[in-house]
Amino acid sequence: MGEFDLIERFFWRADGQGPRRAALGNGDDCALLAPASGMQLAVSTDTLVEGRHFLSTVDPARLGHKALAVNLSDLAACGAAPMAFTLALTLPRVDEAWLSGFAQGLLALADAHGCELVGGDTTAGPLAITITAMGEVPAGQALLRSGAKVGDDIWVSGWPGEAWLALQVFRGQAPEGVSAEVFAQVRQRMECPTPRVALGQALLGVATSAIDISDGLLGDLHHILRRSGMAAVLDTAALPCSPCLARLPRPTQLDAILAGGDDYELLFTAPATQRDHVAHLSTTLGLPLTCIGYAHETEAGVPRVALQEGEQCLPNRWTSFDHFKA
């Protein structure tokens, strides 16, 4: 089967199936998009490489889901509404069952967010997936990393650390007490993350900065602090601890929550005056939103994060996940 057939057969849909935001979808040299008047276009690119970001045994539908989810998560962190995406797929061979599953998982998530596949490229080579997602955000209102202010609360969505636990099991380093039920749940979170798209849009005008937790809570908080010229105090006692992590020793829980990557929850800052509003959002969205600390002025420009467990200071022994250090 040829390159052109692949795109048409597995990824291209006739008009009327799925969302149609693009003036011209895949099949021409370029896709054509028209953001509405007064809107900016938000653009994000992420690559998943076999053996690095996913195992060769992963269910292709889950992989299709995740490849788009990590990009929608970046749009969510800006508060953008997904519009369209392009897919660059490098495949060692044409495996029709695999492609069919991959397309199904990918397009199901795309449809759920009204996000249209508008173009792509398939090439032969080691398995890798690069998606570029595009969304709309009202001009000048996008959530940035650079907006945190002195005294802002620091919030996190959901249960960070669950994806980390699944990864430990796959690495043969499962902590004791991980039941089959817990593993199934955290595996789902690792392989099929939910991008917080509705939350991101709801935070426009509410949050002062936002980022998605792909590299670990502390590592991603550091990005916000550096860009905002802030330091922070986190209260580790306030960290949301997933029921899946409940039976783990406390130091392991903290490893998972503070440094486990791949969660795709949102970390954001908001003025204390927004506390009631954020609590209300949590109820509306059915998603835990937890205040875990606050931003303050730096000493000599260092974006330091101090950890406190109640009144006690904890040493910060965690660093961000980094592909080229691993």
Place this chain on the structure above:
Amino acid sequence: MGEFDLIERFFWRADGQGPRRAALGNGDDCALLAPASGMQLAVSTDTLVEGRHFLSTVDPARLGHKALAVNLSDLAACGAAPMAFTLALTLPRVDEAWLSGFAQGLLALADAHGCELVGGDTTAGPLAITITAMGEVPAGQALLRSGAKVGDDIWVSGWPGEAWLALQVFRGQAPEGVSAEVFAQVRQRMECPTPRVALGQALLGVATSAIDISDGLLGDLHHILRRSGMAAVLDTAALPCSPCLARLPRPTQLDAILAGGDDYELLFTAPATQRDHVAHLSTTLGLPLTCIGYAHETEAGVPRVALQEGEQCLPNRWTSFDHFKA
């Protein structure tokens, strides 16, 4: 060196260096772009994989140039003006000399076209480069593959076939009579193609359809014919034959011109009434534009291409290059 340092060190430039079309460049979750009022956004994605699209020994500056050039060529085929691009770079290791060369070639071409690097992702893995380029085109005016009409002339820019000749030499299948001087010239064309950006924009309102020749002249013509519901006659005697191909046997010349891919010239159709205008464009742009045939009605919907050498019919023994057939 970490992932974040890599992006900042090699690809991120302070304000004032290079073009600044984006409201927010790389470094945040998303880049933010604002196409001007009345403009559509044209989006193209292409991946280059080591060993498939380039040799491991290629000069990194040329590779950086080419990775962007193939995407700008897609924008050119739509008549779009380049605005911005994202870069997804998968690297087996951090080689600073390589990265520096790659960035230099990439950003030099970007600057030449006022096209800003606005985001990206670097990951560890087998060397591959995916670029998504975005451009602007007046709403409703983009050149499509589907617009060719009965009686339209078929035109091609430049000297298709030169990149093919370089590839033959690299494969150890050099035809006789390729001098060192010719090889240097065709190698430059293969490794450092010139996207026909100015031509594409000049063809808005002139051409009825356009495509860039990445898969070979006949293969790409076939895409236009299929989308437009047309058939075609090409006069092989009219094909532009590069001076670099002049000493090759005629059948080899035809292989190169009709089926050699990777040229990134534009193939387009235009009504006969535009002949003088296209000839004038050729002079203005200093670029050969050659009329090589015409479009006509299909028989039973088959987008067939008939080849004639003067009065004689030639059998069509060429098919499009296809990554999964090779």
